[in-house]
Amino acid sequence: MNSALRNDYRPDEATIARLRDRAQFVRLETIRLIEIAKVGHYTSVFSAAEIFAALYYDVMRLSDDPKWADRDRFLMGKGHAAVGLFPILADLGYLSADLLNGYTRLGNPLGDHPDMRKVAGVDFSSGSIGHALSNGLGMALAGRMQGRSFTTFVMLGDGEMQEGQVWEAALGAAHHKLSRLVAIIDRNGYQLDGAVDDVMGIEPLDEKWRAFGWDVHVVDGHDIGELTAALRRAKADESRTRPCCIIARTVKGKGVGYMETEPGWHLGYLDPSDAEAARAEILSKVI
Amino acid sequence: MSHALQRPQSPNSWHYRELNQKNPGLDHLSNGLISLVEAGHPIMAGSADLQYSNGLNRFAARYPDRYIGFGISEQNMVSAAAGIATTGMMPYVATFASFLGLLTCEQIRMDVAYCALPVRLIGHHTGISMGFYGTSHHATEDIGTMRSIADLTIVSPADGPQLEAAIRASVDHDRPIYFRTGRGREPDLYDPKADFVFGKAIEHARGEELTIIACGLPVHPAVQVAKRLNAAGRSVGVIDMATVKPIDRDAVLEAASRSKLLMTIEEHNILGGLGAAVAEVLADEGVGKRLIRHGIRDEYALIAPPTHLYAHYKLDEKGIEELVLKAIG
Structure with a gap:
């Protein structure tokens, strides 16, 4: 049965409002956790905040059990954005919120990169860029062999496209x-x-993925409605015989003005007053 | 069935005869995996464009839905195997040891060993068994690279039957495994139905003058040499250290206490391999025993037909006997 969503499908306004709120939550928590670590990847999370929110609060099939065999999977090629994932995993009840308060401190399982052995809800460890699509490929192969219907989502950085293994x-x-x-x-x-x-x-990135045999969609990665619709369509289209690539056009540091214009914020630390200003700016905006 | 599985060609073709008759040892890889599937284990196998070199074409023909051809993408294969293993399936992926042990080293470290996933890696045609294919195809560093990766078990079978026994035993082993196996032309020493115990050395002979500790291809000639010398009144021991890691420390220490000399023999650089592992045990325990490390002496091997190379590097019976006699006088 083809249960594909129509091309003009959009989530309703209540869903959009809820997902915006969760993307804002991801940004605010990222600032809070990096205050504990004293250094971290703000802007890598801010560009992906809507992707995190759409997947975990709307698109993915999850349960209370983070090891549920039929759950949808999420892998991060850009594992350095894990500081944005951990608050979600705590919010979903997979890990204790107390752990967030000790982010990166000695003995705490939450570090700069996600670790599946230590953190419930992390579907695969990462940190070495370029492996994750292969890891996801293996999960998708095994899922099909087992007759399971889960979808495997792999978020990749655009710099990651330079890794040869991605193209393998x-x-x-x-x-x-x-x-x-x-x-x-x-x-x-x-x-x-x-x-x-x-x-x-x-570039041309979309043409490359099409030429490699993928179904390609280019979306505004901060338009939560458009992004969520694309992800839901990708998941629901059971007639598709190709893997699907969604190119989310995003802004590095999205949500904090001075980060959006300064790539040096890839890795950094905010003084308390700057953190306060960033929080205020995030809270004042509708992205 | 895919186009690829219809090859190689007819049973009369050179390629077919070469791969299926001259490399009988590697038949044991498929045999072991087929028996595991028959026993109900969730086995998958994969290879990087070498199913006819490693004999997995027989597994693929028998269970096409359980075989994945990865093309020439070794890194992708290893990372994908790790992804497969997260779902409860047990992947066995194979390619030349030269590529597995070096090209995919980081994928093995990050995705397999660190993540503690039940992936079984099979590096075949190891050592200098690829002969005149050259240094790119020689694997004389893979024990060294794999040994330095934590939580990875390393098994170096001496022949096809021992590989099969180890493959069958591997379903109950709780760590990722790197199998380092030959080209399938090693003379049979073992019974494929024998029990393989991970971490347990196999003693073939006891000797007071010298004990050989070997793994892989040199085990068979070492056993023959010891038999001959012992029949002539000498006292030479042989231990097959089939599990290189974790090494059987007790077996090393026992040999050191019994014999005046120890000699490791491996188809590998003498740096980083079995000889190094044995030396570490002796040093750790404060055993001041002379150890002769025999293998490839920190160089790139010449190219030649493999048997010529084994003679040149004294890894065949004649060469090993010569070295042993020189050592014991």
Whole structure:
């Protein structure tokens, strides 16, 4: 049965409001946790805040049991944005909120990168960029072999496109017709050494993924309605025989003005007064 | 059935005969995996464009839905195997040891060993068994790289039957495993139905003059040499250290207490491999025993047909006997 959602599907206003609130929660918690760590990846989370919110609060099939065999999976190629994931996992009840208060401190399982052995709700560990799409490919292969219907979502950084293994996985997923594998590229335009297109250009990105045999959709990654609709359509389309790639056009540091214009904020630490100003700006905006 | 599975060609073709008759040892890989599926284990197998080299084509023909061809993408294969293992399935993925142990080293570390997933990695055609294919295809560093990865078990079978026994035993082993196996032409020493015990060395002979500690291909010639010398009144022991990690420390210490000399033999660089592992045990325990480390002496091997190389590097019976006699006088 083809249960695909219509192309003009949009979530209702109440859902959009709820997801906006959760994306704001992700940004605020990121600031709070990095205050504890004294250094962290603010802007990598801010570009992906709507992606986190859409997946965990609307699109993914989850249960109270983070090990439920039929759950949808979420993997992060850009594992350095895990500081944005941990508050969600606590919010969903997978890990104690107290752990967040000791983020990165000695003995705490929550670090800069997600660790599946230590943190309930993390579907795969990451940190070495370029592995995650292959990990997700394996999950999708095994899920199909087991007759399970879960979807595997893999969020990739745009700088990550420079890793050769990504393209090995892209070839493999298309060849094996892994229709329940969805790659989400956080196309925020920056990597450590500068603008992605200056460091090692990756465009035309959509044409590359199409040429590799994927179903490709380009969306505004901060328009929570458009993004959520694209993700829901990707998940619901049971007639599709290709893996799906959603290129989310985003802004690195989205939500905090001075970070949006300064790529140096990839890794950093806010003074208390700057953190307060960032919080106020996030709370005052509708993204 | 995919196009690829219809190859290689006819049973009369050179390729088919070469791979299915001359490498009987590697048949044991598929045999072991097929028996595990028959016993109800959730086995998957995969290879990176080498199913005819490692014999997994037989597994693929038998269970096409359980075989994944990854193409020439070794890193993708290892990371995908880790993803597969998170779902409760047990993936066995195979490629040349030179690629598995070096090219995918970081994927093995991060996705398999650190994540403690039940992935079984099979590096075949190890050591210098690829002969004149050259250094790119020689694996004389893989024990060294794999040994430095925490929580990874390393097994170096001496022949196909021992590989099969270890594969069958591996379903009950709770850690990721790196199998380092030959090219399938090693003479049979073991029974595939024998029990394989991870971490337990296999003693073939006891000797007071010298004990050989070997793994992989050199085990068989070492056993033959010891038999011959002992029949002539000498006293040479042989231990098969099939599990290189965790090493059987007791077996090393027992050999050190019994024999005047120890000699490790491996188809690997003498740095970082079995010889190094044995030396570490002796040093840790304060045993001041002379250890002769025999193998590839921190160099890139010459190219030649494998048997010529084994003769040149004294890894065959004649060479091993010569070295042993020189050592014991």
